Amino acid sequence: MPKVVDHDQRRHELAAATWRVILRDGIDATTTREIAKEAGCSSGSLAHYFASKDEMLLAALRLSHAGVKTRYRQQFAGRTGLQALRAYLLDYVPLSTRHEEETHLEMSFWSRALVNDELRDVQAVESLGPRTTVRRFVVELQRSGALDEGDPDDVTDLLLAAADGLSVYRLMYPDRFPPERLTRLVEHVLASLVPASRSVPAG
Amino acid sequence: MPKVVDHDQRRHELAAATWRVILRDGIDATTTREIAKEAGCSSGSLAHYFASKDEMLLAALRLSHAGVKTRYRQQFAGRTGLQALRAYLLDYVPLSTRHEEETHLEMSFWSRALVNDELRDVQAVESLGPRTTVRRFVVELQRSGALDEGDPDDVTDLLLAAADGLSVYRLMYPDRFPPERLTRLVEHVLASLVPASRSVPAG
Amino acid sequence: MPKVVDHDQRRHELAAATWRVILRDGIDATTTREIAKEAGCSSGSLAHYFASKDEMLLAALRLSHAGVKTRYRQQFAGRTGLQALRAYLLDYVPLSTRHEEETHLEMSFWSRALVNDELRDVQAVESLGPRTTVRRFVVELQRSGALDEGDPDDVTDLLLAAADGLSVYRLMYPDRFPPERLTRLVEHVLASLVPASRSVPAG
Amino acid sequence: MPKVVDHDQRRHELAAATWRVILRDGIDATTTREIAKEAGCSSGSLAHYFASKDEMLLAALRLSHAGVKTRYRQQFAGRTGLQALRAYLLDYVPLSTRHEEETHLEMSFWSRALVNDELRDVQAVESLGPRTTVRRFVVELQRSGALDEGDPDDVTDLLLAAADGLSVYRLMYPDRFPPERLTRLVEHVLASLVPASRSVPAG
DNA sequence: CATGAATGAGTGTTCATTCAT
DNA sequence: TATGAATGAACACTCATTCAT
Numbered sequence: 001m002p003k004v005v006d007h008d009q010r011r012h013e014l015a016a017a018t019w020r021v022i023l024r025d026g027i028d029a030t031t032t033r034e035i036a037k038e039a040g041c042s043s044g045s046l047a048h049y050f051a052s053k054d055e056m057l058l059a060a061l062r063l064s065h066a067g068v069k070t071r072y073r074q075q076f077a078g079r080t081g082l083q084a085l086r087a088y089l090l091d092y093v094p095l096s097t098r099h100e101e102e103t104h105l106e107m108s109f110w111s112r113a114l115v116n117d118e119l120r121d122v123q124a125v126e127s128l129g130p131r132t133t134v135r136r137f138v139v140e141l142q143r144s145g146a147l148d149e150g151d152p153d154d155v156t157d158l159l160l161a162a163a164d165g166l167s168v169y170r171l172m173y174p175d176r177f178p179p180e181r182l183t184r185l186v187e188h189v190l191a192s193l194v195p196a197s198r199s200v201p202a203g
Numbered sequence: 204m205p206k207v208v209d210h211d212q213r214r215h216e217l218a219a220a221t222w223r224v225i226l227r228d229g230i231d232a233t234t235t236r237e238i239a240k241e242a243g244c245s246s247g248s249l250a251h252y253f254a255s256k257d258e259m260l261l262a263a264l265r266l267s268h269a270g271v272k273t274r275y276r277q278q279f280a281g282r283t284g285l286q287a288l289r290a291y292l293l294d295y296v297p298l299s300t301r302h303e304e305e306t307h308l309e310m311s312f313w314s315r316a317l318v319n320d321e322l323r324d325v326q327a328v329e330s331l332g333p334r335t336t337v338r339r340f341v342v343e344l345q346r347s348g349a350l351d352e353g354d355p356d357d358v359t360d361l362l363l364a365a366a367d368g369l370s371v372y373r374l375m376y377p378d379r380f381p382p383e384r385l386t387r388l389v390e391h392v393l394a395s396l397v398p399a400s401r402s403v404p405a406g
Numbered sequence: 407m408p409k410v411v412d413h414d415q416r417r418h419e420l421a422a423a424t425w426r427v428i429l430r431d432g433i434d435a436t437t438t439r440e441i442a443k444e445a446g447c448s449s450g451s452l453a454h455y456f457a458s459k460d461e462m463l464l465a466a467l468r469l470s471h472a473g474v475k476t477r478y479r480q481q482f483a484g485r486t487g488l489q490a491l492r493a494y495l496l497d498y499v500p501l502s503t504r505h506e507e508e509t510h511l512e513m514s515f516w517s518r519a520l521v522n523d524e525l526r527d528v529q530a531v532e533s534l535g536p537r538t539t540v541r542r543f544v545v546e547l548q549r550s551g552a553l554d555e556g557d558p559d560d561v562t563d564l565l566l567a568a569a570d571g572l573s574v575y576r577l578m579y580p581d582r583f584p585p586e587r588l589t590r591l592v593e594h595v596l597a598s599l600v601p602a603s604r605s606v607p608a609g
Numbered sequence: 610m611p612k613v614v615d616h617d618q619r620r621h622e623l624a625a626a627t628w629r630v631i632l633r634d635g636i637d638a639t640t641t642r643e644i645a646k647e648a649g650c651s652s653g654s655l656a657h658y659f660a661s662k663d664e665m666l667l668a669a670l671r672l673s674h675a676g677v678k679t680r681y682r683q684q685f686a687g688r689t690g691l692q693a694l695r696a697y698l699l700d701y702v703p704l705s706t707r708h709e710e711e712t713h714l715e716m717s718f719w720s721r722a723l724v725n726d727e728l729r730d731v732q733a734v735e736s737l738g739p740r741t742t743v744r745r746f747v748v749e750l751q752r753s754g755a756l757d758e759g760d761p762d763d764v765t766d767l768l769l770a771a772a773d774g775l776s777v778y779r780l781m782y783p784d785r786f787p788p789e790r791l792t793r794l795v796e797h798v799l800a801s802l803v804p805a806s807r808s809v810p811a812g
Numbered sequence: 813c814a815t816g817a818a819t820g821a822g823t824g825t826t827c828a829t830t831c832a833t
Numbered sequence: 834t835a836t837g838a839a840t841g842a843a844c845a846c847t848c849a850t851t852c853a854t
Contacts (some may be wrong), residue, residue: 026318028231032845042819068380093346108314115229124376158392161372165364169315173327190362235828245836432724434637438849448815510723517717520780521635530782564798567778571770576802577723579733596799651840
């Protein structure tokens, strides 16, 4: 009987090791040797699980995406109302260390996505999930009058653009954007889209 | 001292060549050989103007920053009012090809800045310029009642975060964010911060 | 002892798999993994039957040699006369696909044999079989006057050299040396060694 | 002024180093590192002159071909008669150490040519030179009655096949085929194609 | 015996940097 | 200054072999 190894489990571990190396050394300085060292195995061992380094990087990205998705699915399935949107947006921006890491990883791929169509497509597809969720909130809230009128696509992209911009700031200028301030700013942007008579109470 | 002029001129040309290579090939695939070829000189020649490849990359980044600054200084010195802020923000987001390239270059450095303190500091310092300008607009407009109340720092960072988020979207998802839509979204975010009675006319 | 039979049977199958991979991919691109895949077994399994990759290659070579020998033994045992020599030589050159493969395999080892004494000895020993057979024909035919005088060793090596040269040509320039032409050329070389008064009828 | 290097000269030297390594270690064991060591330079240095290892190997092969061609052109331009053909064939087979090396190199590529169309084409094209030369001799000699009748293409290929077969034997079984014997065998094969009344005197 | 994961040296190749000219 | 050849470490990846199961 051969050495029993859970192939998917091993792939997951190696993707996680890749994830840690990218965060620690930067995606440009991430080498297969360093990944192997981080995973505690030999460099040749990687070949059993990934056909190339690019596949390992992509697996790390998907790992991040998967984590994000799971969280969203668990927390926001079936919720409605302004509080739900508020909670969603607060969950969308990196307020925890873990979430900062996910955002960091995401940003690490941006420079590559700009010159790599395949990578850009991956990012584009992934961005549709939050967009769909937020748009559902927006449409519902506009119907109930809890959100200002305006093209729902525009409102959706505006909320997400502000959230993504703040996410970048959190990572790039952590001192100027501590978690409390990020929370306040997210609430502010949401409030700015609520009719004057219906302010959003903190939750 | 014509030599000095030549030297600076050559540095500038080499930084511009670096700029072009980063945009074309991606910052990870940017090599000194390719820069030399793009600049039409020998690879050894680079050493006379830059101590290392990192310095060349940084020079390309500064070149982008310098272009942005010059444009702002020229166009917005002394202007005031909501129209000026609106014009500033529309100039802040990449609506022209040239500006898209500047944003592209900027984003190319983000993944590196996240793991490189020196690079992060450069970006942080550079981000202060727009922030100071916008804050001046915000304070003035809040005094005149043309902008909603709220911590001016928060309002400033909110406007810039939305603008930066939209800039990223323009680069990453160009089809979903054509220039006209970007314009409309910038105007939308500004309008959302204006008291209900004082909408911002286009112009 | 069924185990022993199985073991030899398995060795034979693995050698045959090696044989196929060498022909398909070239001896330089032949890897143990590919052999295992071709044989439909695991890579680790090979170690039970062969101490090293070199042994597997050698086994494939011996397989080819064995096939050749068996054929000769069956077809030419006891035969004599010019027709027998002619038939032997026509059987010696690659006129069938199977034989082309044997010649291909043989040639694949030549570059290695040139720098590997052990391999060269294997080839030298194997070459003695045909040489002995042909020499027997030659001596007999010279005695009967059916073949020109001359040192029988020289005549033997001349016939075999021409046949081997034509075999190489068949493999290297298949278009210029189709089977019919190869047949004609073999008959020509034989005829050139026959006294003018005793031409060799085809058949 | 840059370091002056004769690019073609350097390429030639590196091809010669490749040539020596192939002969010494075998083409399969020939590595770029070993070539660099043999050439007395660093491995990175090779990249200035050859795009890949395959190009280096091919350059070594062409070097051999070039040497052969030069020799033929010098010695046999304008010569005619049976003595010229005899001299040509004796020059065609490896009777000198240098020529043995050329044949060795040639044979080293055969196993690759069998599974590599490009390489096979190179060999096919190169083989046309001797073929054309010998065919010219054959046609002329048949006209003058100095050579037996027969399709000139067949006679040509027969002579060359025997010569190539003997060349292989010289390399593979050097003890059984010392230079003197090779000479005698070449003369024998030529004599076998000459009408009985016109033997070829040695010389 | 069979498995296939693991190893780690070795491969061809790339590259920022150095330096003699 | 300018050149471009030279360097040698580093890279991603391959592979024959080993070995715990």
